[in-house]
Amino acid sequence: MSPADIERQESWLSQEDLATVRGRMPILYVEAVPVRVAADGSVTAVGLLLRASDKGRIQRELVSGRVLFHERIRDALLRHIEKDLGAVALPQIPPIPVPFTVAEYFPTPGVTAFHDSRQHAVALAFIVPVAGDCAPQQDALDLAWLTPQQAADPAIIADMDGGHGVLLRHALAHLGHTI
Amino acid sequence: MSPADIERQESWLSQEDLATVRGRMPILYVEAVPVRVAADGSVTAVGLLLRASDKGRIQRELVSGRVLFHERIRDALLRHIEKDLGAVALPQIPPIPVPFTVAEYFPTPGVTAFHDSRQHAVALAFIVPVAGDCAPQQDALDLAWLTPQQAADPAIIADMDGGHGVLLRHALAHLGHTI
Amino acid sequence: MSPADIERQESWLSQEDLATVRGRMPILYVEAVPVRVAADGSVTAVGLLLRASDKGRIQRELVSGRVLFHERIRDALLRHIEKDLGAVALPQIPPIPVPFTVAEYFPTPGVTAFHDSRQHAVALAFIVPVAGDCAPQQDALDLAWLTPQQAADPAIIADMDGGHGVLLRHALAHLGHTI
Amino acid sequence: MSPADIERQESWLSQEDLATVRGRMPILYVEAVPVRVAADGSVTAVGLLLRASDKGRIQRELVSGRVLFHERIRDALLRHIEKDLGAVALPQIPPIPVPFTVAEYFPTPGVTAFHDSRQHAVALAFIVPVAGDCAPQQDALDLAWLTPQQAADPAIIADMDGGHGVLLRHALAHLGHTI
Numbered sequence: 001m002s003p004a005d006i007e008r009q010e011s012w013l014s015q016e017d018l019a020t021v022r023g024r025m026p027i028l029y030v031e032a033v034p035v036r037v038a039a040d041g042s043v044t045a046v047g048l049l050l051r052a053s054d055k056g057r058i059q060r061e062l063v064s065g066r067v068l069f070h071e072r073i074r075d076a077l078l079r080h081i082e083k084d085l086g087a088v089a090l091p092q093i094p095p096i097p098v099p100f101t102v103a104e105y106f107p108t109p110g111v112t113a114f115h116d117s118r119q120h121a122v123a124l125a126f127i128v129p130v131a132g133d134c135a136p137q138q139d140a141l142d143l144a145w146l147t148p149q150q151a152a153d154p155a156i157i158a159d160m161d162g163g164h165g166v167l168l169r170h171a172l173a174h175l176g177h178t179i
Numbered sequence: 180m181s182p183a184d185i186e187r188q189e190s191w192l193s194q195e196d197l198a199t200v201r202g203r204m205p206i207l208y209v210e211a212v213p214v215r216v217a218a219d220g221s222v223t224a225v226g227l228l229l230r231a232s233d234k235g236r237i238q239r240e241l242v243s244g245r246v247l248f249h250e251r252i253r254d255a256l257l258r259h260i261e262k263d264l265g266a267v268a269l270p271q272i273p274p275i276p277v278p279f280t281v282a283e284y285f286p287t288p289g290v291t292a293f294h295d296s297r298q299h300a301v302a303l304a305f306i307v308p309v310a311g312d313c314a315p316q317q318d319a320l321d322l323a324w325l326t327p328q329q330a331a332d333p334a335i336i337a338d339m340d341g342g343h344g345v346l347l348r349h350a351l352a353h354l355g356h357t358i
Numbered sequence: 359m360s361p362a363d364i365e366r367q368e369s370w371l372s373q374e375d376l377a378t379v380r381g382r383m384p385i386l387y388v389e390a391v392p393v394r395v396a397a398d399g400s401v402t403a404v405g406l407l408l409r410a411s412d413k414g415r416i417q418r419e420l421v422s423g424r425v426l427f428h429e430r431i432r433d434a435l436l437r438h439i440e441k442d443l444g445a446v447a448l449p450q451i452p453p454i455p456v457p458f459t460v461a462e463y464f465p466t467p468g469v470t471a472f473h474d475s476r477q478h479a480v481a482l483a484f485i486v487p488v489a490g491d492c493a494p495q496q497d498a499l500d501l502a503w504l505t506p507q508q509a510a511d512p513a514i515i516a517d518m519d520g521g522h523g524v525l526l527r528h529a530l531a532h533l534g535h536t537i
Numbered sequence: 538m539s540p541a542d543i544e545r546q547e548s549w550l551s552q553e554d555l556a557t558v559r560g561r562m563p564i565l566y567v568e569a570v571p572v573r574v575a576a577d578g579s580v581t582a583v584g585l586l587l588r589a590s591d592k593g594r595i596q597r598e599l600v601s602g603r604v605l606f607h608e609r610i611r612d613a614l615l616r617h618i619e620k621d622l623g624a625v626a627l628p629q630i631p632p633i634p635v636p637f638t639v640a641e642y643f644p645t646p647g648v649t650a651f652h653d654s655r656q657h658a659v660a661l662a663f664i665v666p667v668a669g670d671c672a673p674q675q676d677a678l679d680l681a682w683l684t685p686q687q688a689a690d691p692a693i694i695a696d697m698d699g700g701h702g703v704l705l706r707h708a709l710a711h712l713g714h715t716i
Contacts, residue, residue, distance in 0.1 A: 017203070021200055021203075021204065023248070024196070024200075024248050025200065025204070025206070025207075025247075025248055026207045026246050026247075026248060026250070027204070028204075028205045028207050028301055035632060037629075037630075037632055039615065039630075040609075040611045040612055040615050040630055041611050041614075041615075041629070041630025041631055041632050041634070042611060042632070043632050067205050067301070068204075068205075069202070069203050069204055069205060069299055070285065070286070070287070070290075070299055071205070072283055072290065072291065072577075073281060073283060073301070074577045074578050074579060075577055077578075078576065078577050078578075092574075092578070092629055092666065093574075093576075093577055093578025094578055094631075095572060095574055095578050095579070095580050095664055095666060095712055096637060096664060096711050096712055096713075097281055097578070097713060098277070098278065098279070098280060098281060098711075099277065099278075099281070100277070100633060101277060101532070101534065102252060102276055102277060102278070102303065104251055104252060106249065107249070108249070111249075111251065112251065112534065113534065113535065113536045120248055120249055122207055122246065122252070124281065127632055127633060129629065129632060166536050166537075169531065169537055170531045170532075170534075170537075173527065173528045173531030173532070173537070174459075174528075174531070174532070174633050174635075175632055175633055176459065176470065176471065176528075176633075176634060177471065178471045178524050179524075179527055179528075179531070179537060214453060216450075216451075216453055218436065218451075219430075219432045219433055219436050219451055220432050220435075220436075220450070220451025220452055220453050220455070221432060221453070222453050251398075253398045253399050253400060254398055256399075257397065257398050257399075271395075271399070271450055271487065272395075272397075272398055272399025273399055273452075274393060274395055274399050274400070274401050274485055274487060274533055275458060275485060275532050275533055275534075276399070276534060277532075279454060280711070280713065291713065292713065292714065292715045306453055306454060308450065308453060345715050345716075348710065348716055349710045349711075349713075349716075352706065352707045352710030352711070352716070353454050353456075353638075353707075353710070353711070354453055354454055355454075355455060355638065355649065355650065355707075356650065357650045357703050358703075358706055358707075358710070358716060375557075375561070378554075379558055379561075379562065381606070382554070382558075382606050383558065383562070383564070383565075383605075383606055384565045384604050384605075384606060384608070385562070386562075386563045386565050386659055425563050425659065426562075426563075427560070427561050427562055427563060427657055428643065428644070428645070428648075428657055429563070430641055430648065430649065431639060431641060431659070455639055456635070456636065456637070456638060456639060457635065457636075457639070458635070459635060460610060460634055460635060460636070460661065462609055462610060464607065465607070466607070469607075469609065470609065478606055478607055480565055480604070480610070482639065
């Protein structure tokens with residue numbers, strides 16, 4: 001199935017249908033923490049997208065998006081990274097497609113550390129080194145690269161909604177950084 | 180949300196609606212490889228369900244089922260294990276809810292090692308020790324406990340459809356067994 | 359090789375020899391974060407040992423110890439948990455013997471988040487549910503059970519030396535808790 | 538500590554001392570399965586070294602070597618890959634330094650699937666994509682690139698001693714391939 005086919009397939013699911021499904025089933029997502037790495041694989045910088053939220057507030061976000069019908073996890077990951085960081089980001093999709101964590105976003109706050117008022121989303125989260133040029137795409141205002149120490153700053157976390165801050169800290173913990 | 184609420188919620192998704200969604204979105208599943216373990220955590224036996232397939236053939240299966248709206252992964256895992264192995268199976272749900280592998284079942288054979296003609300299902304797979312009494316439930320004919328060596332037998336794998344045999348071998352590999 | 363044999367073997371390595379080796383090779387350790395879990399596998403409490411440090415200060419510690427010659431990781435894990443928490447702690451050693459993190463303790467501070475002035479130790483760290491009665495053994499003054507929220511308190515971390523606090527936070531992150 | 542310093546440090550451990558230690562302590566190793574990957578991260582080829590064994594037999598091997606005193610896991614991994622595949626192999630060392638499996642080599646056959654008559658070695662095993670030019674170094678006769686399907690062939694496994702064949706199959710299982 002070519003990407004064009006997938007888009008077509010996807011279009012069969014109207015916004016109305018998607019709204020209906022969202023209230024009835026968990027929706028599968030992938031999320032990526034884009035990182036710059038040194039030759040020894042250690043992380044030198046973490047990439048965060050800046051977006052204007054619905055409420056006009058500036059927010060930091062990770063790469064995130066739905067897995068489509070008939071799309072593999074690794075293809076969804078590649079597609080969303082290129083959609084958010086550009087076509088020449090050169091992401092190094094992990095050969096083992098097992099997430100470092102599974103973030104369960106519930107419409108009800110407090111069930112887990114993650115919250116999404118629109119839906120019950122289950123996100124497979126990956127740390128993805130990017131070797132190429134990255135540029136914010138679409139509605140993103142900027143892409144900021146922070147050192148792991150800067151990214152661990154509670155002030156950064158406070159700028160991230162719905163649990164993205166928690167996910168970022170979990171990623172830093174998996175990478176072995178002090179948090 | 181109580182289990183009863185979840186069932187009610189779920190009932191809002193009619194068989195017809197589910198059929199429609201199945202052709203348009205990946206459906207989230209959990210799968211469990213039930214195991215008996217020694218005091219040192221090493222696996223002494225792997226549990227396989229025997230079911231009569233639609234075509235009247237006897238098949239071996241792992242524990243498998245959908246994640247419902249507003250249900251956590253760990254609750255879905257517990258529910259499906261109790262549904263298939265009984266209420267006193269005493270499963271030890273892993274404290275870290277990260278699957279050992281993610282099995283991507285495609286309606287088209289050959290995209291991955293996993294195939295499901297009904298749908299695109301993404302299954303988070305876990306190895307789950309069970310400490311209590313297990314008895315086959317519902318439509319299962321029997322529950323067989325095999326040693327890891329027996330479970331690695333290609334003849335066993337041949338009795339498992341849609342990639343469950345591959346998943347079982349992957350589980351044995353993760354457990355450190357020769358396959 | 360029986361446990362008695364291992365002890366004998368180990369005794370061939372005198373304190374003097376161990377001191378010599380410690381300056382020349384990385385020493386393999388296992389570390390365990392003992393936890394109490396609910397039926398759904400979620401962690402309700404984390405166990406921390408209280409010990410008097412060499413400097414007379416009270417410190418919180420995780421279960422930790424060397425892997426001996428001809429001893430499997432899972433046997434070392436079981437041995438050290440029983441040594442620290444007692445013979446009836448009933449630990450559930452994970453069936454997959456892959457650590458959630460590898461803590462690299464260097465004699466030089468700052469190389470990693472972990473530090474051990476005596477040696478270069480590489481510790482395979484596991485989260486281990488314990489189902490039985492636990493009692494502090496040997497030189498431990500007490501065993502305290504904290505909720506994950508309490509364990510995430512920076513004041514707790516400050517009571518832990520050499521990076522055990524960082525390891526505890528990493529464990530909480532892997533478990534999906536807000537840190 | 539510079540690489541030169543590490544080598545010097547290492548030289549403090551004479552062959553005689555190493556032989557003594559080998560009979561008394563587990564020795565820490567890293568092992569790497571070198572792979573070529575596509576843009577989506579899927580593995581297209583697995584690299585195996587060909588070496589003449591002590592008994593004059595040609596053997597296939599993975600990248601393998603000791604972790605030195607005061608050397609991080611990721612530095613040991615990088616060093617051994619460059620030693621075996623050359624200085625321009627451009628390995629992508631995983632940002633999360635957690636092995637996909639831990640292979641425990643015992644001097645006594647049968648304790649685990651892994652055996653090393655010289656010592657008790659505990660190897661942290663990683664799957665490492667290499668993007669550059671690879672050439673067999675030192676005593677390796679050749680470096681062969683096999684497709685995952687070819688690598689899963691039992692005949693290949695039979696050419697690998699001490700459990701490297703088992704480790705290769707475990708790697709293929711983690712990568713999601715049929716084995």
